[in-house]
Amino acid sequence: MDQRAVRETVRHLWAGDALRSLSHFVAIPALSPAFDVRWATTRHLHDAVTHVRTWLDERPLPGATTEVVELPGRTPLLLLDVPAAGTTGAETVVVYGHLDKQPAAGEWSPGLGPWTPVVRDGRLYGRGAGDDGYAGYAAATALAALHAAGGRHARTVVLLETGEESGSPDLAAYLDHLAERIGPVGLVVCLNTAGGDYDALWLATSLRGIAFLDVTVRVLETGVHSGHASGLVASSFRVLRELLDRIEDPRTGRILLPELATEVPAERLAEVRAAVARGYRPAPLPLVDGVRLVDDDPVQLILNNTWRPTLSVTGADGLPPVADAGNVLRPATTLKLSFRLPPTVDAGAALRAVERALTTDVPFDADVRIARPEAADGWNAPPMAPWLRSALDTVGADVFGRPWQAIGLGGSIPFLGLFARAYPDAQFVVTGPRGPGNNAHVPDEWLHLEQTARVTEAVAHLLHAHATAPG
Structure with a gap:
């Protein structure tokens, strides 16, 4: 040729x-x-x-x-x-x-x-x-x-x-x-x-694979003045926080459900190390002045972004704009949860594990509903x-x-x-x-x-x- x-x-x-x-x-x-x-x-x-x-x-x-x-x-x-x-x-x-x-x-x-x-x-x-x-x-x-x-x-x-x-x-x-x-x-x-x-x-x-869903926690039929209800009824936001803590360590960001994690294959780890040795770094992000990345080691950052599961809350309902928010214990909170999954994880099994964590032994027997669940390997x-x-x-x-x-x-x-x-x-x-x-x-x-x-x-x-x- x-x-x-x-x-x-x-x-x-x-x-x-x-x-x-x-x-x-x-x-x-x-x-x-x-x-x-x-x-x-x-x-x-x-x-x-x-x-x-x-x-x-x-x-x-x-x-x-x-x-x-x-x-x-x-x-x-x-x-x-x-x-x-x-x-x-x-x-x-x-x-x-x-x-x-x-x-x-x-x-x-x-x-x-x-x-x-x-x-x-x-x-x-x-x-x-x-x-x-x-x-x-x-x-x-x-x-x-x-x-x-x-x-x-x-x-x-x-x-x-x-x-x-x-x-x-x-x-x-x-x-x-x-x-x-x-x-x-x-x-x-x-x-x-x-x-x-x-x-x-x-x-x-x-x-990476992906799984996402909407989760709604409801504790009241209608909103109630917080002076009347706080201390008597747990807020829907508090219940959601506790449920999310079952899935993600809030301090480290590590996903706690084993169905969402896997070992990084040796050849992929070698690729990452070789790329870093040649000068590769994750693309710059528009960070607010003074904000730090979650790790100083570029190898760990790349693995976090490619082979480790992550959770992002990408949307919310039930929260009024701050300027319009009164002293009300709101009846419900809805969050959209987006999980990035390691490439070899079974996305369907991961999604089912998340649903179980959110709906089993719910604090205070609050009403939890899952909507629009989807997953892709x-x-x-x-x-x-x-x-x-x-x-x-x-x-x-x-x-x-x-x-x-x-x-x-x-x-x-x-x-x-x-x-x-x-x-x-x-x-x-x-x-x-x-x-x-x-x-x-x-x-x-x-x-x-x-x-x-x-x-x-x-x-x-x-x-x-x-x-x-x-x-």
């Missing part, structure tokens, strides 16, 4: 056709169904799919076909199916991305807007540029570069869904629907994550095959000029668990060009164009390495 031809093709497309088409994609307000209940009528998701499909159809990929798959009542899915080149292997490569977007989410900086593509200082600004519109363009560009350079690749299916920002509720149905057609999968390339900087190739090797990458590790080493040296990095991520991406179950024998490359400050879900989202070109070049090399791997 001609490495120079790969690089030249990638950079030519990202400087021209790919960037122009992705810019037009930014202008489409393709909100995920969670943010546009009328998506089937507004058809912005369909517009996004049609736009990207048109660009894919124009790529000179021999034998390639595109198709929009739309099961009844579900969001559309775009497929690019590219026959194998230079290999007769039976395995398929699946490359994943998504075309749905988050909403504007507040005021953007002057001259920028969610649906206004702007190229400035090597960045493409606009909603969906980096999360995750670039993915389909990067996949097709990598394949085009391989063909231009005489490289090889297995049959490759680029799968672009339109419900990821809503938790991928339709993806399982599509994977089941397409299972026979896609066949055995040997490699999954997921282009939807972020790294620690814009200098190296970053691979995500784990993602995390993901832990399978052991890395020798061919993939060798290929990553080559990519690090030849494309980025520095070693690749592996790290777990603290977020939850349900589709990776779906892929792991659907393709249990596959190797996983979970990567992307996003990094610190890219603001994927908030104002001023942007895509780092140079890093995007490098990641695209890396994907081309990894597809070639997969096709030429022994066995």
Whole structure:
């Protein structure tokens, strides 16, 4: 394979056709169904799919076909199916991305807007540029570069869904629907994550699971003057505090339920230590002046964020605004509890353990109700095959000029668990060009164009390495 031809093709497309088409994609307000209940009528998701499909159809990929798959009542899915080149292997490569977007989410900086593509200082600004519109363009560009350079690749299916920002509720149905057609999968390339900087190739090797629910504690039918009731009836807030103390140590933040915890695998601990030794640190946070992080050791901070369970109270009802609060013993308090779970923990079992802790032997026999419980498992990458590790080493040296990095991520991406179950024998490359400050879900989202070109070049090399791997 001609490495120079790969690089030249990638950079030519990202400087021209790919960037122009992705810019037009930014202008489409393709909100995920969670943010546009009328998506089937507004058809912005369909517009996004049609736009990207048109660009894919124009790529000179021999034998390639595109198709929009739309099961009844579900969001559309775009497929690019590219026959194998230079290999007769039976395995398929699946490359994943998504075309749905988050909403504007507040005021953007002057001259920028969610649906206004702007190229400035090597960045493409606009909603969906980096999360995750670039993915389909990067996949097709990598394949085009391989063909231009005489490289090889297995049959490759680029799968672009339109419900990821809503938790991928339709993806399982599509994977089941397409299972026979896609066949055995040997490699999954997921282009939807972020790294620690814009200098190296970053691979995500784990993602946390999640469980959340609403818990309401009720002690009175109606509010009562606190002078009449305090000291006689325990406040609903006090009962909730005691219940939460069963789950979380309020001093250390350690989760006390064994169903929510696990040992950190040795290889993941080694990754964290290696990343810290190379200078990696958690991304800076907008801390209030004088506030300290929970630990001074960066290794412990990263493990807290990737392999240890945490509880966040993300919402509350029953508490009036301070300015409106009178001397009343309130009848009830509701909290929304959000648990981030270690990647290998059974999220369903964890949620059941939380529900038991909240509803068993309740102080003062207060009424406790659970509502809207949900859980999703995390993901832990399978052991890395020798061919993939060798290929990553080559990519690090030849494309980025520095070693690749592996790290777990603290977020939850349900589709990776779906892929792991659907393709249990596959190797996983979970990567992307996003990094610190890219603001994927908030104002001023942007895509780092140079890093995007490098990641695209890396994907081309990894597809070639997969096709030429022994066995």
